Amino acid sequence: xxxxxxxxxxxxxxxxxxILTACSGKNDNGSNSSNAPSTEPNETNAATTEKAAPxxxxxxxxxxxxxxxxxxxxxxxxxxxxxxxxxxNVWSKLYADTLGVTVDYAWTTPDLxxxxxxxxxxxxSGELPDVFTVTANMLNQLVxxxxxxxxxxxxxxxxxxxxxxxxxxxxxxxxxxATFDGKVYGFPATGSAADIAPVLYVRTDWxxxxxxxxxxxxxxxxxxxxxxxxxxxxxxxxxxxxxxALTKDSVHDTNVAGLQGFMNGYxxxxxxxxxxxxxxxxxxxxxxxxxxxxxxxxQMYKTGQIDKEFGTKDAGKVGEDLxxxxxxxxRMWNPGWPLQGQVTSNPGMEWTPYPIPSIDDKxxxxxxxxxxxxxxxxxxxxxxxxxxVKMMNLYYEKNFGPTADPATYNKTPxxxxxxxxxxxxxxxxxxxYDAHIKVVDALKSGDTSKLNAEELGYVNEIKQFNEGDINKxxxxxxFGPGGSQSVLGQYITGKLTQPDEFYGAPTPTMAQRKSSLDxxxxxxxxxxxxxxxxxxxxxxxxxxxxxxxGDAITQEVNDWYSSK
Amino acid sequence: MNRTKLKLEMPLHLLxxxxxxxxxxxxxxxxxxxxxxxxxxxxxxxxxDSDWAxxxxxRYVFSMPNIGQxxxxxxxxxxxxxxxxxxxxxSIALLLNELIHEKFKRWVQTLIYLPHFLSWVILxxxxxxxxSPNDGIVNQFIKGIGMEPIYFLGDNxxxxxxxxxxxxxxxMGFSTIVYLAALTSINPSLYEAAKLDGANRIRQxxxxxxxxxxxxxxxxxxxxxxxxxxxxFDQIFNLYSPSVYESGDILDTLVxxxxxxxxxxxxxxxxxxxxxxxxxxxxxxxYWMAYRFANYxxx
Numbered sequence: 135x136x137x138x139x140x141x142x143x144x145x146x147x148x149x150x151x152x153i154l155t156a157c158s159g160k161n162d163n164g165s166n167s168s169n170a171p172s173t174e175p176n177e178t179n180a181a182t183t184e185k186a187a188p189x190x191x192x193x194x195x196x197x198x199x200x201x202x203x204x205x206x207x208x209x210x211x212x213x214x215x216x217x218x219x220x221x222x223n224v225w226s227k228l229y230a231d232t233l234g235v236t237v238d239y240a241w242t243t244p245d246l247x248x249x250x251x252x253x254x255x256x257x258x259s260g261e262l263p264d265v266f267t268v269t270a271n272m273l274n275q276l277v278x279x280x281x282x283x284x285x286x287x288x289x290x291x292x293x294x295x296x297x298x299x300x301x302x303x304x305x306x307x308x309x310x311x312a313t314f315d316g317k318v319y320g321f322p323a324t325g326s327a328a329d330i331a332p333v334l335y336v337r338t339d340w341x342x343x344x345x346x347x348x349x350x351x352x353x354x355x356x357x358x359x360x361x362x363x364x365x366x367x368x369x370x371x372x373x374x375x376x377x378x379a380l381t382k383d384s385v386h387d388t389n390v391a392g393l394q395g396f397m398n399g400y401x402x403x404x405x406x407x408x409x410x411x412x413x414x415x416x417x418x419x420x421x422x423x424x425x426x427x428x429x430x431x432x433q434m435y436k437t438g439q440i441d442k443e444f445g446t447k448d449a450g451k452v453g454e455d456l457x458x459x460x461x462x463x464x465r466m467w468n469p470g471w472p473l474q475g476q477v478t479s480n481p482g483m484e485w486t487p488y489p490i491p492s493i494d495d496k497x498x499x500x501x502x503x504x505x506x507x508x509x510x511x512x513x514x515x516x517x518x519x520x521x522x523v524k525m526m527n528l529y530y531e532k533n534f535g536p537t538a539d540p541a542t543y544n545k546t547p548x549x550x551x552x553x554x555x556x557x558x559x560x561x562x563x564x565x566x567y568d569a570h571i572k573v574v575d576a577l578k579s580g581d582t583s584k585l586n587a588e589e590l591g592y593v594n595e596i597k598q599f600n601e602g603d604i605n606k607x608x609x610x611x612x613f614g615p616g617g618s619q620s621v622l623g624q625y626i627t628g629k630l631t632q633p634d635e636f637y638g639a640p641t642p643t644m645a646q647r648k649s650s651l652d653x654x655x656x657x658x659x660x661x662x663x664x665x666x667x668x669x670x671x672x673x674x675x676x677x678x679x680x681x682x683x684g685d686a687i688t689q690e691v692n693d694w695y696s697s698k
Numbered sequence: 699m700n701r702t703k704l705k706l707e708m709p710l711h712l713l714x715x716x717x718x719x720x721x722x723x724x725x726x727x728x729x730x731x732x733x734x735x736x737x738x739x740x741x742x743x744x745x746x747d748s749d750w751a752x753x754x755x756x757r758y759v760f761s762m763p764n765i766g767q768x769x770x771x772x773x774x775x776x777x778x779x780x781x782x783x784x785x786x787x788x789s790i791a792l793l794l795n796e797l798i799h800e801k802f803k804r805w806v807q808t809l810i811y812l813p814h815f816l817s818w819v820i821l822x823x824x825x826x827x828x829x830s831p832n833d834g835i836v837n838q839f840i841k842g843i844g845m846e847p848i849y850f851l852g853d854n855x856x857x858x859x860x861x862x863x864x865x866x867x868x869x870m871g872f873s874t875i876v877y878l879a880a881l882t883s884i885n886p887s888l889y890e891a892a893k894l895d896g897a898n899r900i901r902q903x904x905x906x907x908x909x910x911x912x913x914x915x916x917x918x919x920x921x922x923x924x925x926x927x928x929x930x931f932d933q934i935f936n937l938y939s940p941s942v943y944e945s946g947d948i949l950d951t952l953v954x955x956x957x958x959x960x961x962x963x964x965x966x967x968x969x970x971x972x973x974x975x976x977x978x979x980x981x982x983x984x985y986w987m988a989y990r991f992a993n994y995x996x997x
Binding site for chain 2: 247250251254255257258271275278279382383385441442443445446645646648649650653654656657659660661664666678682
């Protein structure tokens with residue numbers, strides 16, 4: 135009995151010791167992280183006062199050189215030259231030689247979901263890299279937790295002329311989206327909104343064969359879809375072709391065979407916020423125009439113009455099916471993938487990009503999303519917050535500035551995309567469209583002296599295509615005359631885009647509810663199109679959407695709208 | 699207990715220690731993470747600085763539009779899987795047991811065992827092609843006998859059935875082996891005695907084989923009842939699509955979308971905790987029932 139008691143006490147003490155050590159370990163971490171911010175302001179103050187003295191140089195070199203840690207996404211498509219890697223390449227040399235900075239990547243991941251997971255873990259462990267890229271959502275969380283440095287002064291003082299020019303061209307929205315309480319916490323990766331707009335691709339060899347006109351209106355499109363399905367455009371005597379391509383992710387994924395473009399033809403806009411008649415912001419995905427378009431799609435599914443199986447096929451599988459589907463709404467880069475593969479293996483196949491046709495006499499507006507999807511941020515307490523701006527200065531300068539050298543820093547003549555090695559990629563807002571204009575001019579005049587290496591690359595590829603190299607078909611269809619960029623040009627010059635009017639960080643209810651609302655939308659739309667639910671299910675969906683957080687989100691979005 | 703006995707058993711207790719530590723470190727300490735379910739958890743702040751939210755996360759979960767449907771799907775698919783997981787392997791084991799040709803028996807055993815080693819990522823792709831309503835081999839057959847093709851993976855009526863059957867197709871070989879092992883432990887003299895008494899094959903099966911493997915059946919059932927809310931994440935995740943969320947979305951896929959896709963860790967933890975509590979109750983009940991009706995005890 136006595137021994138049992140001692141054993142009991144012993145085990146109790148052991149347990150206690152374990153719990154205590156476990157707790158104390160965590161307390162240490164806790165106190166570290168809570169101490170850290172309190173010591174930082176002094177340091178940063180000291181740093182800024184020190185730096186205020188010498189003249190500000192947007193490309194100034196650190197002496198002695200510094201080493202920083204960083205994190206970024208390195209996709210599977212990133213290739214390195216022989217003997218080079220992420221830590222040793224043209225960009226790392228440029229950073230070291232010009233800025234005196236050695237970039238040491240603490241970690242990288244191949245795609246965004248894994249990057250977000252890893253970053254969330256890193257945030258929890260309190261070991262943030264010095265400089266890293268984040269999404270709007272992550273930026274929001276980091277600012278809320280006070281873990282990133284204010285970049286307002288750094289951007290003001292250190293932005294190079296080319297950087298200022300590009301930020302100005304991008305409008306005030308990109309910087310505003312990174313602004314919290316009047317302070318800018320992230321450098322936005324500028325990009326082109328038009329490049330995200332849906333484009334209609336049509337099998338023009340089928341059009342010619344069936345003697346059909348080009349799709350100018352939605353009525354044309356519907357007639358073409360019907361003909362592509364029923365008049366045996368591939369001439370094999372079997373009814374195995376479809377008019378319109380959709381994927382199981384069509385509702386939210388506009389990359390390949392998306393729903394967005396079709397909706398835009400009906401003046402309906404999925405997934406974005408638009409102005410209603412009273413000047414308030416409303417969610418595009420619940421407007422009555424959507425119902426009209428869905429009813430049409432339901433009809434098309436029923437009459438076999440849409441693959442019966444689209445509900446279980448992802449973009450990759452539908453890409454393989456594009457030899458028997460005649461139309462799809464995608465992005466400007468679709469000729470590169472999946473169309474190039476189809477064109478190469480199916481002689482005679484031809485796809486042509488068109489702007490979105492309209493259901494009535496009002497022109498259709500192409501829905502565009504806010505083009506900034508990543509930000510360069512600096513860990514709170516890092517001594518050189520201006521480094522992020524300097525790195526972006528270098529990026530813009532070496533790609534688009536007066537001393538640009540794209541053959542080294544963007545894409546080598548061998549086709550290695552060296553720009554992927556930079557800490558963050560960004561573009562002037564109309565870079566691709568400008569390239570298209572210059573490429574078409576150069577092809578006409580034969581004068582290639584004004585082109586940069588990237589544009590020259592397109593011209594050469596298009597020349598090779600004109601000489602019969604079918605593998606260069608995509609370059610011609612994107613940047614050549616009548617290419618997808620010319621369609622985007624029509625959007626830009628005709629102001630035929632409907633931008634997302636909401637570009638702030640996700641609101642609280644949005645962060646919590648958006649995914650279930652998105653799921654509700656996907657499910658309802660899929661069921662309606664496939665005939666599993668009647669079109670009136672749409673009204674129930676709108677009601678549910680509002681009830682399950684949609685009304686709250688609308689309120690928050692409008693609060694944000696009126697506050698800016 | 700006296701001192702010498704304790705001394706004698708000390709090495710045994712020490713041997714137990716690493717295993718115990720392992721369980722404590724990897725199974726019990728992570729349980730502290732359950733606090734997330736009651737917090738407005740922000741990863742950057744950690745457990746200690748996140749605000750308390752009381753039962754808000756649970757309220758949120760149960761206010762989600764599809765939660766009732768999701769729970770029903772989970773229970774339905776899991777229950778059907780448990781039932782099918784009893785009937786199919788036992789039948790196959792009994793049938794195999796009757797085979798005289800040893801080589802053929804081994805062949806069948808190996809063949810039905812093989813799918814168990816393939817992951818659902820691979821099988822998902824294969825099933826998608828096999829079950830395609832346009833050109834899948836299954837629907838070619840269905841069309842061949844003059845019926846309308848069935849969209850197995852896109853039709854809410856068929857999706858759960860497809861899930862249950864394909865799960866059996868993959869797993870039946872594994873469970874069959876367990877029952878076959880149990881069958882070999884039955885004393886052959888019982889069969890001889892029954893034969894002498896004039897019992898035919900079916901009577902022998904009913905009166906000797908079934909009682910013989912009853913403990914194993916009850917053990918397998920007891921163990922599987924704890925799985926009553928596990929409808930099989932990898933399988934469903936690889937086969938479902940928005941059009942069958944209605945009949946195919948289960949708690950685990952919901953947790954996946956909430957926790958890993960949207961980083962709503964607190965809500966995902968709340969769902970997980972709910973699932974664990976229900977499973978714990980079910981295991982307790984089934985354990986009690988196994989003791990009460992079959993006199994079977996683990997502890």
